[in-house]
Structure formats: C-alpha cells, structure tokens
Amino acid sequence: MSHQVLNCGYVPLVDCAPLIIAKELGFADEEGLDLNLVRQPSWSALRDMLALGHLDAAQMLSPMPVAMSLGMGGLTAQIDCLMILSVNGTVFGASNALAAELGPLRFGDARAILTALGARGPVRIGVPFPYSMHRLLLSYWTATQPDLNAEIVTVPPTRMADAVSQGHVDAFWVGEPWGSAIVQRGVGKILMAGRDVWAFAPEKVLAARHEWVAQNPQATRKLMRAIYHAAKWLDADSNRPLAIEILGRSEHLNLAHEVIDPAVTGYLTPAPGARPLQINNFLIFHAYAAQFPWRSQAAWIAAQLGARDADIKTAMQCFRSDLYRDNLGPLGAELPGASERIEGEMHEATEVAGSRGPMILARDAFFDGTTFDFTQESDQ
Amino acid sequence: MTRDLRILVVEADPEKAQHIIDALIEAGWQVVHAITQVSGLERSIKEHDPDIVLIDMENPDRDTLEHISAVSDTKSRTVAMFVDQTDHDLTQAAMAAGVSAYVVDGLQMNRIKPVLETAIARFQVMRKMRSELDAAKQALEDRKTIDRAKGILMRQRGMSEDAAYKLLRKTAMDQGRRVIDVAHALVTAADLLT
Numbered sequence: 001m002s003h004q005v006l007n008c009g010y011v012p013l014v015d016c017a018p019l020i021i022a023k024e025l026g027f028a029d030e031e032g033l034d035l036n037l038v039r040q041p042s043w044s045a046l047r048d049m050l051a052l053g054h055l056d057a058a059q060m061l062s063p064m065p066v067a068m069s070l071g072m073g074g075l076t077a078q079i080d081c082l083m084i085l086s087v088n089g090t091v092f093g094a095s096n097a098l099a100a101e102l103g104p105l106r107f108g109d110a111r112a113i114l115t116a117l118g119a120r121g122p123v124r125i126g127v128p129f130p131y132s133m134h135r136l137l138l139s140y141w142t143a144t145q146p147d148l149n150a151e152i153v154t155v156p157p158t159r160m161a162d163a164v165s166q167g168h169v170d171a172f173w174v175g176e177p178w179g180s181a182i183v184q185r186g187v188g189k190i191l192m193a194g195r196d197v198w199a200f201a202p203e204k205v206l207a208a209r210h211e212w213v214a215q216n217p218q219a220t221r222k223l224m225r226a227i228y229h230a231a232k233w234l235d236a237d238s239n240r241p242l243a244i245e246i247l248g249r250s251e252h253l254n255l256a257h258e259v260i261d262p263a264v265t266g267y268l269t270p271a272p273g274a275r276p277l278q279i280n281n282f283l284i285f286h287a288y289a290a291q292f293p294w295r296s297q298a299a300w301i302a303a304q305l306g307a308r309d310a311d312i313k314t315a316m317q318c319f320r321s322d323l324y325r326d327n328l329g330p331l332g333a334e335l336p337g338a339s340e341r342i343e344g345e346m347h348e349a350t351e352v353a354g355s356r357g358p359m360i361l362a363r364d365a366f367f368d369g370t371t372f373d374f375t376q377e378s379d380q
Numbered sequence: 381m382t383r384d385l386r387i388l389v390v391e392a393d394p395e396k397a398q399h400i401i402d403a404l405i406e407a408g409w410q411v412v413h414a415i416t417q418v419s420g421l422e423r424s425i426k427e428h429d430p431d432i433v434l435i436d437m438e439n440p441d442r443d444t445l446e447h448i449s450a451v452s453d454t455k456s457r458t459v460a461m462f463v464d465q466t467d468h469d470l471t472q473a474a475m476a477a478g479v480s481a482y483v484v485d486g487l488q489m490n491r492i493k494p495v496l497e498t499a500i501a502r503f504q505v506m507r508k509m510r511s512e513l514d515a516a517k518q519a520l521e522d523r524k525t526i527d528r529a530k531g532i533l534m535r536q537r538g539m540s541e542d543a544a545y546k547l548l549r550k551t552a553m554d555q556g557r558r559v560i561d562v563a564h565a566l567v568t569a570a571d572l573l574t
Contacts, residue, residue: 041437041438041439041440041442042439042440042441042442042443042446043443043446044442044443044445044446044480045437045438045442045480048437048475048480049475052471052472052475054475073446128443129443129446129447130446130447153422153444153447154443154444154446154447154448155444156440156441156443156444158440159440159441163419166419168419
C-alpha cells in the first residue's frame with residue numbers, strides 16, 4: 001500500500017527534533033506516512049504557507065495558532081494545535097557589555113536579573129518573533145519591574161549572534177542552539193533559562209488548519225501517533241547520545257553536534273570558558289505528559305496577548321486536547337482528568353489522578369508565584 | 381493610473397535589488413528605494429515612509445519586518461500586513477514567485493495590484509535565471525566528477541576512456557543508480573585510499 005505524503009513545515013532548531021526523529025527513525029513510516037519535512041526561512045513564511053494550504057501541518061511557536069485564530073498579526077486563519085512538540089528550551093542572556101554592567105548574578109535567578117536590569121538604563125532585547133513564547137515570557141517577566149525600560153525587537157535566531165556582537169541588541173531570548181552559539185562566539189552570556197520564568201512553558205506545537213484536520217482525520221491521527229512515539233523515544237536518557245548523532249547528521253537540521261548537545265543533554269555553558277551547568281527540565285519532549293495540549297495553556301497565551309474573555313474561550317478550543325485523548329489514548333498516553341488546570345500551581349513535581357491512574361505532572365510555577373485559573377472559562 | 385506610491389525593497393543581494401528597482405521604475409513608479417541591511421530597518425521605514433514594502437519570501441529578516449508592522453499604529457503610517465485572502469489569486473501568485481508585500485493600512489487594492497504584478501513578474505524571471513544557472517553549474521560539476529572517475533579507471537585498470545565510461549554506465553544500470561552517483565562513489569573511495 002502506498003504511503004500518504006504529508007508536507008510538514010519546520011524551522012531548523014533543536015526542538016524540531018520530534019519531527020526529524022519521526023522521519024529518520026521510521027515512526028512516520030510505520031504509520032503509513034511519507035513525512036515530507038519542508039524547511040522554512042522564517043516564521044512568517046511558515047505561517048503563510050500553512051494558512052494558504054501549501055503545507056498540511058507545521059511546527060509552530062505555541063502562541064501562533066492562538067494569534068492566528070484570534071486574527072492577530074496579519075493573517076487570520078483557524079489553526080489547531082494538535083499537540084505540544086516541546087516544553088521549555090529557550091534561554092535569556094546579555095551581551096558581554098551588558099553582562100559586565102549587571103555584575104555577578106546567580107544563574108537562573110529571574111528576580112535578581114530583573115532588579116539589576118531595572119537599575120540600568122533602557123535595554124533592547126531581541127526575540128525571534130512577536131508571537132513567540134520567548135516574547136510572552138519576556139513581557140510577562142519585565143512587566144513586574146516598572147523601572148525597566150525594555151524595547152523588544154525581532155531578530156531571526158540565525159542573526160542573533162551578529163546582532164549581539166554589533167550592539168544592535170543588548171540582550172536576547174532565543175531557542176537553542178542559538179543561545180549556545182552566542183556563548184561559543186564569545187559575544188554574550190546566558191543568564192537564565194526560559195524555565196526560570198515559567199517552569200513548564202509550552203514552546204513549539206504541532207499545528208494544522210482546523211478545516212484540514214476535520215477533513216483528514218486519518219492523516220491527523222497517523223501524524224500525531226508518529227510524533228508521540230518519536231518524542232517518547234527522544235525522552236529516554238539512554239537514547240540521547242544517539243539522538244544527538246541522528247540530529248547532527250540529518251540534512252534537515254544542518255547543525256554541528258556541539259551546538260545540538262546542550263539542549264538535548266540539558267548541560268548548558270553559560271559563559272565562554274565556564275563549567276557547564278545541569279539545567280533540570282531544560283527541554284522536555286514527552287515526560288510529565290508534556291505533549292498534552294492543555295486548554296489552560298492556550299488561555300494563558302491568549303490572556304498574555306491581551307485577548308478578551310470571549311476570545312480566550314475561542315483560543316482554548318484551538319488546543320485540541322479532545323483529539324489528543326481520542327488519537328493517543330489507545331496508545332497508552334497519559335491523560336489528565338481534565339483538560340484545563342490552574343497554570344503555575346505546581347511548585348514541585350506532583351502526583352495527580354489521571355484518567356487511567358496516577359500520573360506525575362512537573363513543576364510549572366511562575367518565577368513570581370502567580371497562578372492562573374482558567375478552569376472556569378471552558379464549557380467542557 | 382497614478383503611480384505615485386513610495387516603494388521600499390528589502391533585499392540582501394544588491395544586484396537582485398537593482399533588478400526589482402529597475403522593473404518598477406520602468407513600469408512607471410519613481411520613488412523606489414532598496415535596503416540590504418535589515419538592522420536599520422525601522423529607521424529606513426521612518427525615513428522613506430513607504431506605502432509598500434517588498435521582501436523576498438526566503439529572507440529570514442521577514443520576521444523583523446513582521447514585528448515592526450505588528451507593533452506599529454496606523455497614525456505613524458508604518459506598514460501593515462498584506463498577505464490576506466481578499467485577492468486569493470494574487471496572493472497565491474506572489475507566494476509562488478517568492479515575494480511578500482507589506483502595505484500601509486487603507487491603501488486601495490487597485491493601487492497595490494500593479495506593483496505586486498510587476499514584482500511578481502520580475503521575481504519569476506529571477507527565479508528562472510537562478511534555476512538555469514544552478515542547473516548549468518550542476519551539469520559542469522557532474523561532468524568534472526565523471527571525468528575524474530573515468531581517469532581513475534583508466535589509470536588503475538588500464539582502460540580506454542570509452543571503456544571506462546561504459547563500465548560506469550553498466551555499473552549504474554546494474555545497481556539502478558545514476559552514472560553520476562557511481563562516479564561520485566568511486567571518486568570518494570579513491571580519495572580515501574590515497
């Protein structure tokens with residue numbers, strides 16, 4: 001039987017790993033899918049290609065399906081998030097000049113870094129895209145420091161090291177490998193990881209047009225199953241060296257082993273010549289039900305984008321926890337009892353009741369301890 | 381038709397930028413500027429105050445342009461997003477040609493369309509030139525590799541050039557591969573062994 005060709009867009013970053021593994025290790029093939037990975041030059045290009053039907057599915061920054069479904073940022077389209085591709089995995093850092101001004105700071109101390117930044121004059125901070133978790137976390141974090149005059153600009157991650165070295169930006173919030181690339185070039189330092197602001201932030205998602213999903217239930221299910229297996233494989237510690245090897249060789253990523261290593265192993269070198277630090281939960285693909293698209297995550301994103309209550313409800317519907325349950329439940333995927341929760345409530349990994357017995361959810365606290373209760377917003 | 385729009389082209393390759401500018405000027409628009417460096421994009425937009433910004437779809441700097449348009453308010457007259465489905469065919473044509481456009485809010489579609497059509501036509505020509513050039517370069521590279529493989533066989537096995545090529549071709553046919561792939565494998569193996 002011939003395989004169904006599925007065109008899936010992606011941007012070559014370490015966290016597109018589940019897509020590459022699904023293809024290279026044959027998880028897509030086992031599902032009867034010919035997964036055609038189509039590299040995209042920018043997030044805007046990827047968005048247009050998906051919205052206008054040139055791609056069937058795509059890796060997206062988690063705020064993109066919400067923004068598009070709510071008509072923010074130019075191109076309106078009903079886009080579904082089928083599942084989460086990765087949680088966390090970004091870093092915040094400063095140019096050498098700014099890092100020197102800020103003085104010694106403990107790695108990952110989000111409050112101390114913020115205070116130090118507030119005491120300094122205006123700062124320009126680079127992010128990869130306006131509708132990115134990077135930008136939302138940055139805005140959330142800096143909003144708590146009224147003294148801080150932060151200007152947020154978009155710099156494509158491949159150009160971030162140049163922007164830092166040329167003084168175009170003073171600080172940066174990027175996904176790996178581009179943070180480690182800045183350290184390796186000796187032009188800046190990593191001060192904290194994204195998880196130091198929100199311990200469990202949905203970073204990239206698997207997205208498709210709502211209409212396409214409705215018309216292609218079989219292909220949707222096959223794709224979700226392939227990605228589920230790939231992420232599960234990726235999260236096994238014993239597979240990580242091989243994962244780095246495969247990602248490093250893959251024509252789809254075209255990155256050196258050295259720059260893939262930190263994100264996959266969680267050992268990050270914060271400054272040139274410094275000892276690598278082990279960052280817990282630096283990048284999660286599968287553990288702690290990371291792939292489950294919580295409707296409350298969509299609500300948090302929508303609220304951060306300034307959506308009104310009615311729009312927050314719309315946003316929650318684009319995170320398809322219903323499809324996740326239907327398509328991946330039969331594989332034995334862990335399924336939480338409800339599809340929304342109080343975001344930021346877990347201050348440590350906690351055992352909760354799932355629909356098939358107890359399951360463990362990771363710490364998901366915000367740096368300032370705020371919790372967000374969207375459990376009343378949903379009708380389901 | 382009035383062709384008094386201010387157009388800004390964002391293109392890293394100066395030669396390519398000039399091609400697009402020439403095409404637009406020939407078609408009657410006069411205020412056309414190009415920038416190659418996106419680090420000063422915001423300043424350039426303030427300075428040139430464009431009605432339309434054109435950018436190659438392949439250009440990663442598009443995301444920067446996107447951000448500037450997302451945060452701008454209409455009063456400051458910076459660009460808003462164009463790619464919408466009001467003219468589906470035009471949008472698809474622009475995408476196929478590889479050009480994206482950002483247009484100031486409220487600009488009439490009948491004024492945008494000729495600019496886009498001119499840009500699309502020029503992008504198509506450039507894309508065709510590029511793929512022809514790539515194909516020619518590739519053919520030249522392949523020829524060199526096959527010549528090297530033939531040379532290796534002639535030296536190592538004392539064959540004539542004709543016999544060497546026939547052997548390459550037969551091996552390719554037997555293995556269901558292309559001649560160039562077999563030649564490549566032979567050249568790589570020979571490099572490893574010397």
